[in-house]
Amino acid sequence: MFSNIASAPAKQSVGDTITVLSGRLSSATLLEDRRAAILGLRSFAKDYPASVASGALRSLIGSLSNDGEDVDTVKVVLETLLMLFSPNQDSPEASEEIALWLADEFTQRQENITLLLNFLETTDFYSRLYSLQLLGAILSARTERTEECVSLAPLGIPRLVAVLDERREAVRNEALTFLTYLTPSSPLIQQSVAYQNAFERVFAIIAAEGSLSEGDRIVEDCLILLANLLRLNPSNQSLFRESGCVPQLASLLESTYHTGKEDGEVAEWAQEQRNRNIYALLSVALITCAETIRGNAKLQESFAQLQVPSVFDTSPPPTNGQTGKAKGVSVVYVIDGLLDLSLSLPAIQAFDLRVAACQCIKAYFFNHPDVRMHFLRRAIEGHASGVDETANVLTTLLRPIDTTVSVDPYRHWFAASIMFHLIFENAEGKSLAMSVTEGDAESGEEVVTCIQTVAAHLVTAIARGDDDRVSVGYLMLLIGWLFEDLDGVNDFLGEGSNIQALAQEIVRHPSNSVLVQGLCAMILGVIYEFSTKDSPIPRATLHSVLMSRVGREKYIDALNRLRSHPLMRNFEVTPQKADGSGNLPDVYFDASFVDFFKDNYSRIARAIDRDPGMEVSVVTNGVQKGISRELVDSLRSQVEEKEQSLQAALAEVALLNGKLGQEQADHSRSREASASELARIKNVNEAIQRHHEDEIRKIESQQQSNDSAHLRQLQEVQKQAAAAAEAIHSEHRAKETELQRQLEYLRKTSEAETARVQRRSDAEMADLRATISRLEVDLMKANKAKTQELHAVREELGSKLEAEESKTRSAEEQAIELEKQLSKRDEEILQTQTGLKEKEEQKSATQTELDDLLMVYGDLEEKVEKYKKRLTDLGENVSDDEEDDDEDDDEDGDEDDEDDDEDDAVD
Structure with a gap:
């Protein structure tokens, strides 16, 4: 086909090919060129995920944004991204870190997640399906960050929930799976999903899939989604009850019960799936029940009085010793039935149901001390009675561990968990x-x-x-x-x-x-x-x-x-x-x-x-x-010491009481004597008081006369002080006049001395000027002699310089001539190199185009083979004439390509 090529092109490495394709994807201006580059990258994504992701991940995401209106391009881009998340296990570049890296690239930019959610608005099957699968892969790698991005995306949750109405089952099931993994732990997302009519949509899917009895894994996934939305979310639980969903749960159970009685033999796989669906539905019902009665004392007290059909055909007697029949079906009290579910149902498929039953039991006695103690007493009484109660938490814990623990370790675990909450x-x-x-x-x-x-x-x-x-x-x-x-x-x-x-x-x-x-x-x-x-x-x-x-x-x-x-x-x-x-x-x-x-x-x-x-x-x-025991011992020793001291003190008190009686008698006698003495002293005191008042009046009159004498003396002293102050002021003024006269004399003396010093300085300056003039004359004479000598030397050097300059000019002319010749040679060499470089570039461009044509031709041949095989599978006959026509067309195309190559070579 390429017979005009003298030798096979150099084999291009995988890394170089991926680099070329990545560059073409980022720089190509035509949509067909970008799509061809994406197809090439897709062929390497499974085996070389790290190389493709490192070189073209951002370009692929950018292509989703730039070429989002072209469904074919979006399809191949999403397929390539999905392949990067799930490479071949035997790939040399396969690693769990690649998925984390890819998820980080999407979740670190909110617009990337929003871009994927936007594809849910399209009607194209593959765009919706692949975008959901890609969101699921990102969620699996970076759960918390993806939940945040989805909840923040405009209309993100409404778009996801709306896909549940999709008539194409593959897209609807993928949306259901993604919502199931999105809702286990985030109350905000749970509420956002529930308030988009998720409950009604889920029940519609269950009905469309054949309810519990005939539904497959999709029904189980629907029930798991319901459990996620209701678990530990009071707001959703209220919405579930107010929306009339509880009767729908009951009708599902009733229809399944009647269908099970009417059906004959059922395949084992169908029966197993039916059981899984029933377990999932019971989990939803029990979770709803548990959250309803939790913390509600009236409901908790009345809840235990309910009777339900027994889980087993021959259930053990309930702890209260009562049992009964309802329409031929064994019934037990609801607490006994829940204990049977938790402790006596070893199937792994029923684990979620056992968890829900255990949670319902805990909610029954939650924050209700009387109910809690009643439950514990009945368990103790049942254990003490010796009756074989399989569903008694205390009996389960106290009996020796048997060999069935390897099959059902959760029997003891659930019993321990319930007992833990009881005590x-x-x-x-x-x-x-x-x-x-x-x-x-x-x-x-x-x-x-x-x-x-x-x-x-x-x-x-x-x-x-x-x-x-x-x-x-x-x-x-x-x-x-x-x-x-x-x-x-x-x-x-x-x-x-x-x-x-x-x-x-x-x-x-x-x-x-x-x-x-x-x-x-x-x-x-x-x-x-x-x-x-x-x-x-x-x-x-x-x-x-x-x-x-x-x-x-x-x-x-x-x-x-x-x-x-x-x-x-x-x-x-x-x-x-x-x-x-x-x-x-x-x-x-x-x-x-x-x-x-x-x-x-x-x-x-x-x-x-x-x-x-x-x-x-x-x-x-x-x-x-x-x-502290040391503190107790210390306190005890102190108490003993205090006790001994107390006994000694009591004896001393008795002795002191006797002394106190004697002292009191003596005191009464002394008090009478003191009273008479006090009266006598009072009379004496009054006489002394009168005498004292007379003495005070005399002293006051003497004090007044003394004050007047002191006032006269003070006035005389003040007059003397004023005369002395005047004398001091006059003496001060005389001293000040004398000091002014001395200061004037010193000023005149200083001025005369300054004038004398100035005259001496002027004389010395005149002598210095004369000396300087004489030295300047001597210097001029010496400069003149030196100048004449330098002039003679300059003339001699000038003649020598002219001779050297003439020689230099001749040498420069020769050098210029040689430089011209050298420049001419350089130009010729440069022209030759430019021509060679252009030839090499033409050859490289031709080789690159040839490699691209080989890759495109290989892809076309694969597509032709696939289409022929698909036609054959569909029953269409592909005649040999058609194959020959195809081969003739290929040969004509090849000849045209060879002619074009020859024309290019001639050019």
């Missing part, structure tokens, strides 16, 4: 639960307390290597139970081997689980924090065991690693539900426990540094417990 910050509940014991003392069996039984099961689960969820559930329960409960701590310390087992788990290397190690460290910190000198293991001994068996660094490190673990650190933003993979979900912690851990982490971390002699004071039911 957490509930001193009465803790005391009641501590009264539960295992073993009959009358039969010679060892009596073991509830706390010790749970601790023994915990140690067994850790030693056997059972699923971490079981150990985490027991540890959460014990930590919440023992916190600020001195009696509970003493009960736990009654079995000292548990301390050794927990300490051994912390220092085990390699560690089985960071979560279990961290929680073991925390429970040991809680036990030490609230232990006392009188505990079964004294506080000082417990501190020495912790420091020797664990050590401060290991203790702090275990707590730090637990706090920084993603399941603890990112709990609030991690969906606590099944992921659909068929594996056990990564749900380990209860939300209340996570808040408790984060609030008390610092206190427990510092507990190991607290002095063993200093106990923690705890107020339980208004009674303060725990104080």
Whole structure:
């Protein structure tokens, strides 16, 4: 085809090709040229994502903006971007960081996300589908930032929700999936979606897909979206009830129930999907129910009286001992039914349903002490009765762990979570639960307390290597139970081997689980924090065991690693539900426990540094417990000393009382004598007073005469002082006149001396001027002689200079002639080089165009083959004549290309 080419073109590397295509995409002015460059980049996107992204990512995004009206260009650009997010696994450039980099490029500029959302307004199938898929990939890589950009985009949420009305299922399903992943954790986005008639649209999709009984995975996704919108969002829950959606839930369940009875045998996969849909719907219903009764005392009290059909065909008797039949169906009280769902439904597909049932139980006794204590008492009574109650949280926790724990570890986890909420910050509940014991003392069996039984099961689960969820559930329960409960701590310390087992788990290397190690460290910190000198293991001994068996660094490190673990650190933003993979979900912690851990982490971390002699004071039911034992001993010794002093003081008081009686009698006699003496002294005092007044009058008259004499003396002294002052003033004026005369004399003397000095200076200056004149005459004579000598030397040098200048001029003329010849040669060389460079550029341009033609021709051949194959698949016959015509056309095109190349070569 290219027979006129003498040799094959140089093979271009992938990096160079991507660079050329990226440059063409950014600089081309024609839409067809840009689209061809994008097609070329798309062919490399799967295998070389890093190279394509680094060279052309911004140009691709810019093409979406500049060429957004051309659907073909938008399609190939979106396809290329999607390929960059999901490259081939065996690609040498495949890396998880590429997706993060691409997501950052979109989310760091709000207009990029807005641009993708704008494509949802178009009617083109691929533009809408691919933009949703691209938004989903960005959301998966940068969740929080994408949520922020979508919520800030103008009409972003309304556009997304409006796609749920799309008749094309692929686009609608993609929008449903994206909204499901967008709404788990952001209340603002949940409200924005709900207020765009999302509930009505979701129910319409469920009805269109065949409801629960016939619907596929799309129905399950719809129910998951409903659960996301309702979970922990009171505003959406109110809107859900007010919009009449609760009856729709009931009708869905009713229709599914009747359909299940009427249908015969159903395929296993269809039955499994039907069950998944029902579980998802029940999750939505239970979440709605839980949020409705939470904190509402009247609803909580009446809720337990409701009866519902049993989850199982042969359900165990309820804890209240009542059961019944309703239209031939076994019914149980709703709390028993919820416990059955939480504890006795091991299917992984039903995990979200079990979580919702557990939340509903917690909402039943939330913030209602009476209901909480009633629930706990009924659980204790049911356990004590010995009846086989599978759905009893206390029985589940106190029975030995069986082999089914590997299949359903969440049975014990849910039981521990419910028990945690029953006794957490509930001193009465803790005391009641501590009264539960295992073993009959009358039969010679060892009596073991509830706390010790749970601790023994915990140690067994850790030693056997059972699923971490079981150990985490027991540890959460014990930590919440023992916190600020001195009696509970003493009960736990009654079995000292548990301390050794927990300490051994912390220092085990390699560690089985960071979560279990961290929680073991925390429970040991809680036990030490609230232990006392009188505990079964004294506080000082417990501190020495912790420091020797664990050590401060290991203790702090275990707590730090637990706090920084993603399941603890990112709990609030991690969906606590099944992921659909068929594996056990990564749900380990209860939300209340996570808040408790984060609030008390610092206190427990510092507990190991607290002095063993200093106990923690705890107020339980208004009674303060725990104080420094050293202070108690000191106070006791002080009390004994005070008691002895008091006895001595009482004896002394008795002695003093006798003395006091004697003194009082003496005092009465003395008082009578004193009264008579006082009367006598009063008479004497009055006589003295009268005499004293007479003396005062005499003294006053003498004082007046003395004052008049002193006044006369003062006036005389003032006259004498005035005469003396006048004499002093006259003397001062005489001295001042004498000083003025002396000053005038000194001034005249100074002026005469100044004139004499001036005359002497003038004479000296005249002598200096004469000397200077004489020296100037001598200098002129010397300059004249020197000038004549220099003139002679100058004439001699001038003659020599003229001779040298003539020689220099002749040499310069020769140099100019040579430079002209050299310049002429340089011009000839430059012309030759310019010609060679132009030839090289023409050759390079020809080679580049040839390579581009090869690539375009290769793409065209691939398209022709695909079209032929598609025609063949569709039943169309492709004759050999058509293929020959195609080949003739190709040959004619090739000949035209060769003629053009020859013309270019001739030019």
